[in-house]
Amino acid sequence: MPVKRLFLLLSLLTLLQFGFAQPKTKEIAKPVPVVDFQGLKPFLSKDNDTVYVVNFWATWCAPCVVEIPYFENINKEFGSGKVKVLLVSLDFPNHYDTRLIPFISGKNIQSSVVMLDDPNSNFWINEVDASWSGAIPATLIYKGNNRRFFEKVMTTEELKSNILSLLSK
Amino acid sequence: MKRFLFTLMLVAAAVAAVFGQGYRIGDKAIDFSLKNVDGKMVSMADYSDAKGFVVIFSCNHCPYVMAYEDRMIEIHNLYASKGFPVIAINSNDPSAQPQDSYENMIERARDKKFPFAYLFDEGQKIYPIYGAMRTPHVFLLNKQNDDLIVEYIGAIDDNYKDASAVKEPFLKNAIEALLAGNKPPVSETKAIGCTIKVK
Numbered sequence: 139m140p141v142k143r144l145f146l147l148l149s150l151l152t153l154l155q156f157g158f159a160q161p162k163t164k165e166i167a168k169p170v171p172v173v174d175f176q177g178l179k180p181f182l183s184k185d186n187d188t189v190y191v192v193n194f195w196a197t198w199c200a201p202c203v204v205e206i207p208y209f210e211n212i213n214k215e216f217g218s219g220k221v222k223v224l225l226v227s228l229d230f231p232n233h234y235d236t237r238l239i240p241f242i243s244g245k246n247i248q249s250s251v252v253m254l255d256d257p258n259s260n261f262w263i264n265e266v267d268a269s270w271s272g273a274i275p276a277t278l279i280y281k282g283n284n285r286r287f288f289e290k291v292m293t294t295e296e297l298k299s300n301i302l303s304l305l306s307k
Numbered sequence: 308m309k310r311f312l313f314t315l316m317l318v319a320a321a322v323a324a325v326f327g328q329g330y331r332i333g334d335k336a337i338d339f340s341l342k343n344v345d346g347k348m349v350s351m352a353d354y355s356d357a358k359g360f361v362v363i364f365s366c367n368h369c370p371y372v373m374a375y376e377d378r379m380i381e382i383h384n385l386y387a388s389k390g391f392p393v394i395a396i397n398s399n400d401p402s403a404q405p406q407d408s409y410e411n412m413i414e415r416a417r418d419k420k421f422p423f424a425y426l427f428d429e430g431q432k433i434y435p436i437y438g439a440m441r442t443p444h445v446f447l448l449n450k451q452n453d454d455l456i457v458e459y460i461g462a463i464d465d466n467y468k469d470a471s472a473v474k475e476p477f478l479k480n481a482i483e484a485l486l487a488g489n490k491p492p493v494s495e496t497k498a499i500g501c502t503i504k505v506k
Contacts, residue, residue: 166399193342194499196370198369198370199344199501199502200404201502216479218407230370230374231468231469233506257466257467257468257469257472258466258474259462259465259467259497259498259499260461260462260467260475260477260496260497260498261465263497263498263499264497270497271440271441271442272440272462272497272498272499273440273441273499273501273502273503274499274500274501274502275502
């Protein structure tokens with residue numbers, strides 16, 4: 139299927155971007171790649187000196203939407219250094235065009251965004267973190283083997299202090 | 308020895324505190340008396356013929372709940388007559404999530420023609436005792452003598468998107484097992500859901 143292939147290509151492109159470089163140009167609406175858990179997994183266990191901030195959210199989740207600006211703050215302040223922010227949308231695939239893309243472009247989200255479309259959450263929730271009940275928002279902050287998981291709304295200060303303490307490790 | 312036992316108790320209490328408040332498999336669940344969408348108070352003790360209950364922490368607004376409402380209805384229609392009725396409970400604080408007000412529950416129950424009780428956990432007293440973390444969150448209870456034993460906690464099945472693509476209907480399998488006098492093949496599962504809204 140060509141659409142699927144396009145998604146795959148876009149997924150690879152954005153994931154590469156997440157892995158290696160931040161966007162230099164300010165695109166208004168960058169396409170959001172759609173991945174299954176196998177596609178997301180490599181970005182939950184990178185072993186280098188970068189701190190990865192991975193937030194699980196959805197446009198329909200009110201507390202998630204509240205904290206998105208905090209992640210944007212982090213991306214703005216640290217994104218050019220050894221901190222990478224990835225917003226993993228758990229929006230329903232049929233809301234991709236009607237909700238997710240308008241949200242990303244409407245709020246001019248600059249952090250990397252992917253959509254995780256993998257219904258077998260009973261499997262992958264534990265893979266992200268065994269303590270996760272499955273409620274969102276949830277955030278994984280890690281550097282190498284130092285992993286911190288939060289099943290709650292984070293503040294900019296909490297994000298910052300965790301990032302700084304991981305950066306110093 | 309005494310000191311050892313005491314230490315052990317302390318450790319057990321600490322573990323219980325860390326892993327929460329909330330039921331584990333095999334725990335005895337408490338009954339409740341909560342207001343149904345028809346205005347009447349409902350307790351599990353009211354269901355004299357029940358062999359157990361499918362208690363589902365639910366709400367009006369959550370898209371994951373909406374994706375599962377038809378399946379909740381189906382499960383009630385399949386199993387209420389066999390002794391396992393669904394009881395849905397909305398524990399969200401309407402001041403934090405106005406869509407989850409009692410009035411909106413009445414409307415949702417009417418629109419979807421819920422065949423099961425849909426109760427309002429006013430004051431949010433019940434969900435912390437059960438340890439519900441999200442909506443929908445299922446607690447399958449089995450009556451043993453006068454106790455309600457928690458036999459399954461978690462998701463309805465393994466595919467929120469598409470009921471026809473479900474590979475493992477966790478909840479149905481668990482109920483079928485109890486009906487056959489067995490333990491559920493899988494007793495705990497996880498799923499993405501909405502947090503229980505607290506002010």
